[in-house]
Amino acid sequence: MTAYHYPTTLDETCALLDDGEDTMVYGGGTAVQILLKQGVLFATDLVDIGGVPGLDEITETSKGLRVGPLVTLRSMETSPIVRRVAPIAAEVYGRVANPRVRNTASVGGNIAHGDYRLDPPTALMVLDATVELTSRRGSRKVPAREFFVDFQQTALEHGELVSAIEIPSQPESAGAHFAKLSSLAANDWPAASAAALVVQGSRGKRDVRLGLGALSHVPVFLQFEAAADTSVDDVVTAAKDAATPLLDPLPDVRGSSDYKRRLGLVAVEEAIRNSWKEGSDDHRRVSIFGRRRR
Ligand SMILES: Cc1cc2nc3c(=O)[nH]c(=O)nc-3n(C[C@H](O)[C@H](O)[C@H](O)COP(=O)(O)OP(=O)(O)OC[C@H]3O[C@@H](n4cnc5c(N)ncnc54)[C@H](O)[C@@H]3O)c2cc1C
Known part of the structure; x- marks a missing residue:
C-alpha cells in the first residue's frame, strides 16, 4: 500500500x-x-x-x-x-x-x-x-x-x-518556431520535435539554437552561429549537418529509428525555415524603424 x-x-x-x-x-x-x-x-x-x-x-x-x-x-x-x-x-x-x-x-x-x-x-x-x-x-x-x-x-x-x-525573456527580435511531428495522432507524443530560436548576436552574427525531442535517449540541445546575411537554405543545411550526428532515436510503435531520424531532419528544417528571417540585421533594423514611424 x-x-x-x-x-x-x-x-x-x-x-x-x-x-x-x-x-x-x-x-x-x-x-x-x-x-x-x-x-x-x-x-x-x-x-x-x-x-x-x-x-x-x-x-x-x-x-x-x-x-x-x-x-x-x-x-x-x-x-x-x-x-x-x-x-x-x-x-x-x-x-x-x-x-x-x-x-x-x-x-x-x-x-x-x-x-x-x-x-x-x-x-x-x-x-x-x-x-x-x-x-x-x-x-x-x-x-x-x-x-x-x-x-x-x-x-x-x-x-x-x-x-x-x-x-x-525571449528577445523581442528573435525568430522562434516549434515543429512537432506525430505519427499516430495530432495530440499524441511526438515521433520527432524541434524548437528553434534565432537570436541576433553581435558583429552581424545570429545565434541559432535548437532543442530536439524524441530523437535520442534524452532531449538534445545544439547551437551554432550564422552570418545574418546567410540564405535560409544554407542555414537549414548547417542545422541538419549539426543535428545529424546527435540523432539516435529509439524505435517504438511510433516508428523505426531510421524513420524517426528522417523525421527529425524534417522537424529541424521546419523549425529553422520558420524562425530564420532572411536579410541582414541592418535591413531588419531599417524596416522595423520604418514601421514604427508610420
Ligand atoms: C495521454 C498522455 C499523453 C501525453 N502526451 C505528451 C506529449 O505529447 N508531450 C509531452 O511532453 N508529454 C506528454 N505526456 C506526459 C505529460 O506531459 C506528463 O505526464 C506530465 O507532464 C507529468 O506532469 P504531472 O504533474 O502530472 O507529473 P506527475 O505524474 O505528478 O509526476 C511525474 C514524475 O515527476 C515527479 N515529480 C512531480 N512533481 C515533482 C516536483 N515538483 N519535483 C520533483 N519531482 C516531481 C513524480 O514523482 C514523478 O516521478 C502525456 C501524458 C499522457 C497521460
Missing part, C-alpha cells in the same frame, strides 16, 4: 522526501498514476505538494519568469505573461497531449518525469532556462540543458524536488 502525505510547507516536504526510501513527489499525477498502475514505478510514499502555498504561481522578474512547479501546462499555454515574455514556451506547453492532460499536469512534474520525448524541454533549452532544485540541504540551480542526464534520469538527487523553473 502506498501512503499519501499532504505537507503544508516546503520544509515539511523536504523532510518527507529526505527521510523516505521510495518516496516520490505527486504533482499533477498524470504520469505517476499510470506508471504505478502499470507496475513500472514503485513508491512506498507519495508526497502531494498541492497544499504548499506559492508553488502554483507565475512571477515576472527583471530577467524573465519564475514558474512554480505546480503551475499547470494549460496555465503556461494561456497566461498573458508567459505569452508576452516567452512566447515559444507558451506555444510548446500548449502542444503537449490534449487539454485534459494539460489542465492537470504540472510544470515540475513534466520536467521531473524525465522522458526523452517531452515537448517543453525543447523550449526550455533554447531559452536557456534554469531548474531550481530544493532539499533539506538548500537550493541549487541546474541549467535545463544539463538537467537530462540519461534515459529517464534527471539531475534530481535523493530528497530534492523541483521548486521552480526560471525562464529568461
Whole structure:
C-alpha cells in the first residue's frame, strides 16, 4: 500500500522526501498514476505538494519568469505573461497531449518525469532556462540543458524536488518556431520535435539554437552561429549537418529509428525555415524603424 502525505510547507516536504526510501513527489499525477498502475514505478510514499502555498504561481522578474512547479501546462499555454515574455514556451506547453492532460499536469512534474520525448524541454533549452532544485540541504540551480542526464534520469538527487523553473525573456527580435511531428495522432507524443530560436548576436552574427525531442535517449540541445546575411537554405543545411550526428532515436510503435531520424531532419528544417528571417540585421533594423514611424 502506498501512503499519501499532504505537507503544508516546503520544509515539511523536504523532510518527507529526505527521510523516505521510495518516496516520490505527486504533482499533477498524470504520469505517476499510470506508471504505478502499470507496475513500472514503485513508491512506498507519495508526497502531494498541492497544499504548499506559492508553488502554483507565475512571477515576472527583471530577467524573465519564475514558474512554480505546480503551475499547470494549460496555465503556461494561456497566461498573458508567459505569452508576452516567452512566447515559444507558451506555444510548446500548449502542444503537449490534449487539454485534459494539460489542465492537470504540472510544470515540475513534466520536467521531473524525465522522458526523452517531452515537448517543453525543447523550449526550455533554447531559452536557456534554469531548474531550481530544493532539499533539506538548500537550493541549487541546474541549467535545463544539463538537467537530462540519461534515459529517464534527471539531475534530481535523493530528497530534492523541483521548486521552480526560471525562464529568461525571449528577445523581442528573435525568430522562434516549434515543429512537432506525430505519427499516430495530432495530440499524441511526438515521433520527432524541434524548437528553434534565432537570436541576433553581435558583429552581424545570429545565434541559432535548437532543442530536439524524441530523437535520442534524452532531449538534445545544439547551437551554432550564422552570418545574418546567410540564405535560409544554407542555414537549414548547417542545422541538419549539426543535428545529424546527435540523432539516435529509439524505435517504438511510433516508428523505426531510421524513420524517426528522417523525421527529425524534417522537424529541424521546419523549425529553422520558420524562425530564420532572411536579410541582414541592418535591413531588419531599417524596416522595423520604418514601421514604427508610420
Ligand atoms: C495521454 C498522455 C499523453 C501525453 N502526451 C505528451 C506529449 O505529447 N508531450 C509531452 O511532453 N508529454 C506528454 N505526456 C506526459 C505529460 O506531459 C506528463 O505526464 C506530465 O507532464 C507529468 O506532469 P504531472 O504533474 O502530472 O507529473 P506527475 O505524474 O505528478 O509526476 C511525474 C514524475 O515527476 C515527479 N515529480 C512531480 N512533481 C515533482 C516536483 N515538483 N519535483 C520533483 N519531482 C516531481 C513524480 O514523482 C514523478 O516521478 C502525456 C501524458 C499522457 C497521460
